[in-house]
Amino acid sequence: MSATTAPMAMDLSSTPQVPMSRLALVEARKALDTRAGRWLIVGILGLVLVIEVIYSFAADNDAKGLQDYIQIPGFTLGYFLPIVIIMLVTSEASQRNGLVTFTLEPKRSRIVLAKFIAGIGLALSVMVLAVVLAVLGTLLGLVTGGDSSWHVDGGLLFYALFLSNMIGIFIGFALSMLIMNTAGAIVAYFVYTLILPTAVAILSSLSSTFEDIAPWIEFNTAQAPLVSSPYSPAGEEWAQIATSGAIWLLLPLVLGIWRLLRIEFK
């Protein structure tokens, strides 16, 4: 130790903030560097491939256009991609990384934003990959005797593949931030995607009034026009999506972000 007293202040002038791009890249890396994250994505893509192969042999030859094949990843991704997102967020709490992550970047809102960006980036990459797989599938369909139809309805691409998956991803974010526990969030997600629609179906069968109001209050039902032909929701359908979306997507998302910003990590 030198005899002169060291200055009491820390000179921060030469240290810039961690740039958002770096934060987002790190978050994306975190999703992939664990065995669980990697295997999940590999599993999703593998499942898409397997189903495409089966479809190529099972389907009628006139239903083997690109349009038909694209629905396979559209459906599969929608089911499993939110789980990748859930793990991205909840692993901070489950594996207690939060202690490290939020000390390296104490402005939590930036981490939240970085996670969103990384999640969306990952999802888009997987979607692109899935489209590639769909093209491969169509080729396989050609080989197995299908009519080659490379026409794809723009509505299908945008609403069924992109928008509904995006919604699913944000739901994954909302659930994971609210529950902050991997197993809990995954269970909640399956409740949301499996139980809710079933409950609605049962109740709809009991009452036609219920069947009418269902799309206004249950988000899965409201999204049906997005994922089924003719892929162009009408005005009233948009209104239904907006209201049920506000209840089931916006509200949890807002609550979840608020919570994540304030939670104590141990």
Next chain:
Amino acid sequence: MAQALDLTATSRVPFTRLVRVELRKAWDTRAGFWLLIAIVAIVVVVLGIALIITLVHSDPVLLDDFVGIAAYMMSFLLPFLAIMLVTSEWSQRSALVTFSLEPRRSRVVMAKLVAALLLTVINLVVALVVGVLFTLVCELVQPDLTSWHLSGGNVAGFFVTQSLAMVGGFAIATLLLNTPASIVLFVVYRFVLPGVFGALASISTWFESVAPWLDFQAAQSNIYEWTLSGRDQWAHLLVSGFLWLVVPLAVGMWRILRAEVK
């Protein structure tokens, strides 16, 4: 000073005690507790809405229906309970303590299995009770339209299929020892696989003949209706059941017995 441990006065931990402790472990954590609350809440909410609808419409009401709805809703979440019974020991590392207190690990796993089955029974009873309560409300409001008929066959059939689902989840959990992976794999097994088998069967007659030996879910559908008949159907049930329940459970058990617990 004695160099040996005098064990004469100590008896083995009785199996019933192990089962009781495992049951307790299912609800004594925040996660387990809230899962159970969620199951009950979902049932109550759905039945509540159904009740309102039937009363508003003055529809006839069967106890059968209410119990059926309740049980069906529960059936989605119960296997997750079974999965967590196994996997949380690993993810939370409490296996360290559990296996120190009872070094014969097979007994612990069996105790967990029995606890899972007991939970099925308990949940079924809760479904019955809730169903009865709601039917009671209907009885008070519109006694002419309320019927107390309950098909014992349905209840029994439901108990059997639910137990098999629980064991299925349990087997997958022992195999993977990881909560999210087990949950996802179980969902695939229960909800996606039947569709895949159906599709495969429609394209290949060879597969169509093989499928009944592999598709456990399809083999179970006859249990629910109690229309199992003939050696064939029994054989399909047993073989596919062996494939999906016994084999993963055996592998999972072997894995647990030999694992190094840190």
Next chain:
Amino acid sequence: MIKVEGLTRKYGAFTAVDDVSFVCQPGRVTGFLGPNGAGKTTTMRVMVGLTPPTSGRVTIGGHLYHDIPNPGMHVGVLLDASAQHAGRTGREILTIGARTMGLPDSRVDEMLALVSLDQTEAKRRLRNYSLGMKQRLGIAHALLGDPSVLILDEPANGLDPAGIRWMRGLLKGYADRGGTVLLSSHLLHEVEQIADEMILIGRGKIVAEGTKDQLLAGAEHKASLVTALDNDQLSKVLADKGVPFTAAGAGLRVEAPPVDLGRLSVEHGVVLTDLRSADGGLEDLFLALTEDTQRDDLSSAVPAAATEGAQA
């Protein structure tokens, strides 16, 4: 009571425990010392059946752990206080243990009182526990069945000085009543004070064992740390005698055995307030024996004796 015979545990090409044999006697506290990764925890895990040995065996009281019915009543184990479900309360964790062993719930309250965890703390979930609280809970769990053998891995970890003193008393009392205690630690000064017998392990092999006196018997004492009421006077005496010395902390480090210094001070009427040997302690022995298995390069490190000795 605990007998380790030729224990070896390999992970592929890596040998974690290499032909280790020792005995822990009842009525004594045995300290298990070694650098990080020396094989202490692995050995203890084999003892309680959590890790299978590659060869050799461990018996407790003549039995394999696996063969002991309701082992919690005979062997109290604390390997990792954090290896519990974070969502369970402290009380619940003890209750599950008590129920498994067939003990009444009152025993839980007794144990909570013993480790000084109050009612409010007992109701908190483990994720909200401090390190020290988790440790106390773990000790309580190990003692639930009033076992005659205790196997503890780093029990003082996270405890404050009061807690360490309490645990020292607890374990000593245990051994005095005839129990067997095996504890592993890095805290040399703690182990020095509490262990009747010590086993030093390095890179999977035992490098030394015995009581503290036996271990230190061969050590030479060539240097001392001394503080006098009048250090200048002492310095003058030493300079006259031609004894090399340097300033160290509040006193002096002298290249002469303590006994010589004692004589000198008597001869010249110098009042000493602190006199101890500067080397030959347990830490030096430990570091020397495990030198080639240490992960740290200590050439520029400050030895403990120099900093704490002359400041009393």
